Amino acid sequence: MKKQKIIVTGGCGYIGSHTTVALQNAGFDVVILDNLMNSQIDTLDRIAEITGIRPSFERIDCTDVNAMHDVFARHSDAMGVIHFAALKAVGESVAHPLKYYKNNILSLLNTLEMMLEFKIPNIVFSSSATVYGEPDQLPVTEDTPLKPATSPYGQTKIMAENIIRDTVKANPELHAVLLRYFNPIGAHPSGKIGELPIGVPNNLMPYVTQVAAGIREQLNVFGNDYNTPDGFCIRDYIDVNDLADAHVAALEHMKTNDVKVEVYNLGTGRGLSVMEIIKAFEDATGVKLNYTIAARRPGDVPAIWACSDLANEKLGWRAKIPLTETMRTAWQWQKNVSKL
Ligand code: NAD
Numbered sequence: 001m002k003k004q005k006i007i008v009t010g011g012c013g014y015i016g017s018h019t020t021v022a023l024q025n026a027g028f029d030v031v032i033l034d035n036l037m038n039s040q041i042d043t044l045d046r047i048a049e050i051t052g053i054r055p056s057f058e059r060i061d062c063t064d065v066n067a068m069h070d071v072f073a074r075h076s077d078a079m080g081v082i083h084f085a086a087l088k089a090v091g092e093s094v095a096h097p098l099k100y101y102k103n104n105i106l107s108l109l110n111t112l113e114m115m116l117e118f119k120i121p122n123i124v125f126s127s128s129a130t131v132y133g134e135p136d137q138l139p140v141t142e143d144t145p146l147k148p149a150t151s152p153y154g155q156t157k158i159m160a161e162n163i164i165r166d167t168v169k170a171n172p173e174l175h176a177v178l179l180r181y182f183n184p185i186g187a188h189p190s191g192k193i194g195e196l197p198i199g200v201p202n203n204l205m206p207y208v209t210q211v212a213a214g215i216r217e218q219l220n221v222f223g224n225d226y227n228t229p230d231g232f233c234i235r236d237y238i239d240v241n242d243l244a245d246a247h248v249a250a251l252e253h254m255k256t257n258d259v260k261v262e263v264y265n266l267g268t269g270r271g272l273s274v275m276e277i278i279k280a281f282e283d284a285t286g287v288k289l290n291y292t293i294a295a296r297r298p299g300d301v302p303a304i305w306a307c308s309d310l311a312n313e314k315l316g317w318r319a320k321i322p323l324t325e326t327m328r329t330a331w332q333w334q335k336n337v338s339k340l
């Protein structure tokens with residue numbers, strides 16, 4: 001039987017590369033579109049080492065409509081698109097809003113336009129827990145009201161969700177699943193792919209592993225005076241491999257159900273504080289972390305975690321990788337990166 005083709009924008013990135021592995025393992029034929037602005041071409045070799053299959057690759061910028069037209073014309077037999085391509089650094093988005101609006105919104109507009117032109121019916125979109133802002137109730141469900149975005153990055157996610165809803169409303173032949181990721185961490189158990197932050201990491205987990213590796217002197221823990229059980233911020237940290245599987249589940253769901261626009265939270269359902277993450281890392285790896293308590297980081301919400309029951313009920317998906325395993329893969333990846 002001929003494999004079903006999926007276009008994966010941003011497929012060389014952190015979540016995209018793990019999802020490509022999951023898609024190939026599930027029997028899909030993957031075409032990656034990436035301009036490598038935040039990733040490396042070698043990722044394709046590493047995906048091939050893991051799965052035995054090198055994904056097709058098109059080095060293009062999704063904001064370039066002519067290049068997109070050319071690629072989509074050649075892959076118009078795809079059954080769907082997973083749209084990861086975006087910039088994601090919150091602080092940078094505040095400093096350079098136009099860069100973020102242009103890249104993240106134009107990439108999406110071009111993707112949707114090409115899908116309509118070439119009659120590709122299914123889109124899975126990477127949204128974020130950031131759309132909930134500081135929620136009034138925990139855990140957050142898909143019905144929890146959205147809050148105004150506090151950064152241009154967050155704004156692009158809210159805008160993108162609305163653009164997709166409006167486009168589906170006007171074009172019923174299009175079907176969409178919006179996945180709201182909580183905090184993806186960890187790496188592939190092979191140690192061959194993982195997160196590659198450029199410069200000083202903004203996110204907790206790559207900072208933790210870089211401190212453990214001696215690349216950074218100490219971790220600044222942002223705030224210990226939050227109204228939470230231990231005073232530290234709480235997040236829902238989800239293994240990137242679990243997250244990748246959810247994309248496969250979403251596509252399978254779209255094949256057999258009459259999907260218009262569906263939204264799913266992707267988290268573990270468990271909130272962990274920054275200190276609990278530090279302890280979990282130390283326990284899983286045996287490496288002591290040098291950390292200090294620092295001031296709160298502006299814009300941080302005190303606590304957020306997901307209710308992912310809907311994804312379990314409708315997609316048959318649930319996060320299942322134990323935190324200890326996630327900490328080990330994150331650390332193994334860091335040690336391998338240092339050798340790259
Ligand atoms: P990443 O930066 O590792 O991957 C994004 C990929 O997209 C990179 O390979 C980059 O080169 C590519 N890209 C960006 N703009 C492009 C363009 N115009 N044309 C072609 N390629 C382009 O990021 P990630 O962590 O894998 O995130 C993937 C998606 O998930 C993003 O949309 C991000 O906003 C979203 N998301 C990420 C997180 C997270 O914590 N990592 C949380 C919530 C949502």
Ligand code: UD1
Pocket residue numbers: 088090091128129130154183202203204205207219220221222223233234235274297298299300301
């Ligand atoms: C951040 C973004 C969010 C984005 C997500 C993925 C902000 C305010 N939010 O989420 O919009 O979708 O990344 O890119 O930037 N921490 C430390 N020390 C550090 C780094 C982090 O204590 O050096 C703490 C933070 O205060 C937070 C937790 O660790 O409580 C997680 O931080 P991070 O990994 O940056 O994720 P979010 O802030 O949840």
